[in-house]
Amino acid sequence: MKRLILLCLCFAASPALADPPAGFEARVEALRQQLDVPGVAIAIVEDGETVLARGWGVRAAGGNEPVTADTLFLIGSASKAFTAAALATLVDEGRLDWDDPVIEHFPEFQMYDPWVTREITVRDLLVHRSGLGLGAGDLLFVPRSNIPRAEAVRRLRHIAPATSFRSGYAYDNVLYMVAGQLIEEVTGQRWEDYVVEHLLRPAGMLRSTSNEPARLATPDRAQAHARLGGPIRGIGTLRILDERESLAPSSAPAGGIASSANELAQWLKIQLAHGALPNGEGRVFSEEAGREMWDPVVLLPTRSSSGPMAVLDPMFSTYALGWSVQEYRGAKIVSHGGAVFGSLTMVAMIPEENVGFSITVNSEEGELVRGLFYELLDHYLDKPRGDWPEKLAEMKQQRIAAAVAQLESAEAQPAEVGPSLALDRYAGTYSDAWYGDIEVARSGDGLTIDFKSTPNMGGRLEHWQYDTFVTRFTDPGIEPAYVTFALDADGKVERVTMKPVSPLADFSWDYQHLLFRPAAE
Structure with a gap:
C-alpha cells in the first residue's frame, strides 16, 4: 500500500507556471553564441495555446538567412512517434491491431529466428525489444544507402540477435523501417505518402515533409552542421554537411520527418489532446489510440549519476509506442529525442501540466538541446534552475578529452608487427x-x-x-x-x-x- 501511495504522489499535478521562464529568449541566444550553434528553433505550448514559437541564429553557418518559426529542421528519431501515429490510424480503421503478428499483414517479412518471425507483433516493431543489438543494421542506411527499403527489410533475416526475444531493451531503427514497409503492405501507399495524407495534412502541418525531395524544395530549411577534422567527431572545424546525403530514403520511418517550431507546436497540441485537433473540428487519431501510444511497454535501465547530475536520474524509465515515458522530479514526462547527423531535436510533454515543447538545432551540440530540455522541465515543475546546459557542456568536454586521450594512447603504442601478407x-x-x-x-x-x-x-x-x-x-x-x-x-x-x-x-x-x-x- 505504501508503494502505491508513493507512486500516486509521484505523479501528483502541481499548478503550472504561466509562460516560459523570464528572460528565456535572451538565455537561448546567449547559449547559442556560447556553444557556437548556428541555429535554434523552439516551440512551447500551454493549455492548448502556443506561447512561444521562434528561431534564433541562421540556417547555415556563415550565412545571413535567419532561422524562423517556419524553418524546417530534420527531427530524426522524433519521427518515430509519427510512424506510430500512422499505424494508430490503421488501428482506428480496424485494418490492423497492435498485437497482430507482423506476418499476418506482411507474409514475406522474416527475422533471423523463425520463431521470432512468427511471434513478432506490430507493437514489438515499435518498442525495441526484438533481441537485436543496439543499432544493429543501421549501416543499411547510415550515412546513406543505395538499398531500397523493401530490400533493406528483406536483409533483416540475416542479422543475428544479441539477446532472446522480448528479454530486454536495445534501441534500434531498422524495425521502424519495417513498420514503414508494413504501412505500405497494408495500404498500398508508401510511408512517405501515407504519413502526409493521413497524418501531417489532417494535423494542419502543411509545410512539414516526409521525404528529401520535398524538404529540399523548401527554401526555408536549416542546413546540418558537424565539427570535423579533429581526432574525433565533435571537435574541429564547424562544417556544413552535404544535405543531399543526410538521410537514406529507406530510413525515413525511423527519422525522416522535417518540421518547424510552428508545426511542432501543432503536433504537441494534438498529442496533449490525445488526437483531437486544436480547433475542436475532428481528430487525427482516436483518444484510445492516443493513450495507447503513451502506455509504457518496456522497462529501461536507469542511470546512477553522482554529484549535481544525480537529480537528472529518473526513478524509472520506459518506452512506449514511439515515445519515452519516464519520471523526472516527481512528474511523468513523455518525450523523444532525435538525431540525424548534423541536426538534433527534443520533443517533450508534461501531461499533468498540459505543457509541451520542442527544441531543434542544426548542429550536434546536444548539451544545448538536453540542457534546455531540463531547464524547461524545471520551470514548469517549479524547481530551481539548474544551469544544465553549462553543466552538460562541461561533462561533454571531459568525455571528449578522455576519449582523445584513450585514442592517442592506443595509436601511440600499436605493436610494430605485420602485416602478415603482401x-x-x-x-x-x-x-x-x-x-x-x-x-x-x-x-x-x-x-x-x-x-x-x-x-x-x-x-x-x-x-x-x-x-x-x-x-x-x-x-x-x-x-x-x-x-x-x-x-x-x-x-x-x-x-x-x-x-x-x-x-x-x-x-x-x-x-x-x-x-x-x-x-x-
Whole structure:
C-alpha cells in the first residue's frame, strides 16, 4: 500500500507556471553564441495555446538567412512517434491491431529466428525489444544507402540477435523501417505518402515533409552542421554537411520527418489532446489510440549519476509506442529525442501540466538541446534552475578529452608487427549477408576500401598492427573503423571484422555487427 501511495504522489499535478521562464529568449541566444550553434528553433505550448514559437541564429553557418518559426529542421528519431501515429490510424480503421503478428499483414517479412518471425507483433516493431543489438543494421542506411527499403527489410533475416526475444531493451531503427514497409503492405501507399495524407495534412502541418525531395524544395530549411577534422567527431572545424546525403530514403520511418517550431507546436497540441485537433473540428487519431501510444511497454535501465547530475536520474524509465515515458522530479514526462547527423531535436510533454515543447538545432551540440530540455522541465515543475546546459557542456568536454586521450594512447603504442601478407593478398571483394559487399583493392603502395551499399563511403586503409588496418574515409563525416583480416591455416583471408575507432562513435556506426567473408564463398 505504501508503494502505491508513493507512486500516486509521484505523479501528483502541481499548478503550472504561466509562460516560459523570464528572460528565456535572451538565455537561448546567449547559449547559442556560447556553444557556437548556428541555429535554434523552439516551440512551447500551454493549455492548448502556443506561447512561444521562434528561431534564433541562421540556417547555415556563415550565412545571413535567419532561422524562423517556419524553418524546417530534420527531427530524426522524433519521427518515430509519427510512424506510430500512422499505424494508430490503421488501428482506428480496424485494418490492423497492435498485437497482430507482423506476418499476418506482411507474409514475406522474416527475422533471423523463425520463431521470432512468427511471434513478432506490430507493437514489438515499435518498442525495441526484438533481441537485436543496439543499432544493429543501421549501416543499411547510415550515412546513406543505395538499398531500397523493401530490400533493406528483406536483409533483416540475416542479422543475428544479441539477446532472446522480448528479454530486454536495445534501441534500434531498422524495425521502424519495417513498420514503414508494413504501412505500405497494408495500404498500398508508401510511408512517405501515407504519413502526409493521413497524418501531417489532417494535423494542419502543411509545410512539414516526409521525404528529401520535398524538404529540399523548401527554401526555408536549416542546413546540418558537424565539427570535423579533429581526432574525433565533435571537435574541429564547424562544417556544413552535404544535405543531399543526410538521410537514406529507406530510413525515413525511423527519422525522416522535417518540421518547424510552428508545426511542432501543432503536433504537441494534438498529442496533449490525445488526437483531437486544436480547433475542436475532428481528430487525427482516436483518444484510445492516443493513450495507447503513451502506455509504457518496456522497462529501461536507469542511470546512477553522482554529484549535481544525480537529480537528472529518473526513478524509472520506459518506452512506449514511439515515445519515452519516464519520471523526472516527481512528474511523468513523455518525450523523444532525435538525431540525424548534423541536426538534433527534443520533443517533450508534461501531461499533468498540459505543457509541451520542442527544441531543434542544426548542429550536434546536444548539451544545448538536453540542457534546455531540463531547464524547461524545471520551470514548469517549479524547481530551481539548474544551469544544465553549462553543466552538460562541461561533462561533454571531459568525455571528449578522455576519449582523445584513450585514442592517442592506443595509436601511440600499436605493436610494430605485420602485416602478415603482401598487400595484394588482402585485396578482394568481401560479403556480409545483411550489409552486402566491400571491395578492398591495391592502390599505389597501399590499400583502399569501398563500401558498395553506401555511396561515397570509401578511402584508404592504413596499417595499424598485426593484420588490422584503420580506415581513412574520403568523407570526413564518416567514423573511421579498425578493419581486421583473419587468416586461415593456409594464410588466406577467411573473414574481415570491424569496430569503430572512436570511443564516442554513435551507435549507428555498427561496424561491430558486420562479418565479411570472401565473396567467392
